[in-house]
Amino acid sequence: MAGGRRPTARHQPRHLPAPTSTRRRRRNSLRPTPHPHPRRLPRLPRILGLIPEPLQTGPYIRTVLATSRRPHHPNEQAVRLHRQRRLTDVNPRRYHVIIDETALTIPLPDNTIMRDQLRHILTMAALPHITVQIMLRSAGPHGSRRCGFQLLSFPDMEGRDLLHVPHIAGESDIDDPDRIATARRLFDSLAALALSPRDSVRWIENLLITS
Structure with a gap:
């Protein structure tokens, strides 16, 4: 899955800081396992448990x-929804995301919430x-099972990528x-291991039918 432009990492808009060291802050089956041209803005690949x-x-x-259990701002929902506009504004960011099957099949208190999602x-x-x-879970072990990540790339600012x-x-x-x-390299290998974009859409459609 997104410089003078502001990245949407953890999707809290902020100016990209000057470089520093680390800062705190196969397609087997398409059925789920039971249980105008956009401008070249930052590319945001990501794989996550949620x-x-x-x-x-x-x-x-x-x-x-x-x-x-982590503390969050009272207006966290509004902030997240506001940041999402970066994907649908007049100059949308390119976004490439890999979603683990578990994130789409985990039970929620209200099944309608997940179906709408x-x-x-x-x-x-x-x-x-x-x-x-x-x-898919059937893809087996891979390099991002333990931790998700986001890679921000800035095509007009070579050498200013951010992990x-x-x-x-x-x-x-x-x-x-x-x-x-x-x-x-890890993200590229994960993209090759995951379902293709077309098959992923079909998989989600099948999940909607069976859930």
Whole structure:
């Protein structure tokens, strides 16, 4: 899955800081396992255990925040929804995301919330600048099972890529070129392992039918 432009990492808009060291802050089956041309703006690939924030609906956000033990701002939902506009404004960001199957099949208190969330993902996946892929559990172990990440690329600012890694103690932004190159190779390998964008859409459609 997104410089003088403001990245949407963890999707809190902020100016890209000057470079520093690490800062705190196969397609086997398409059925789910039971249980105008956009400008070249930052490309935002990501793989996560939850549905990525840029694709979350309001009710899904409220459910996630209600069950989270991490402190959050009282206006967190409004802030997230506002940041999502970066994917649908007149100069949308290119967004490539890999979503783990578990994030789409985990039970929620209200099944309607997840069904509406799945429909929203299908709507976003139909946009030309958004690529959605599903990583099936049957794909087996891979390099991002333990931790999701976000890679921000700025085509008009070569050498200013940023790796964003959320973790239990908070978040880290990494600008080390070697680590960023490693993350990019990992993402490319994950994209090859996940369902294709077309098959991912069909998988979500089947999930809506069977859920």
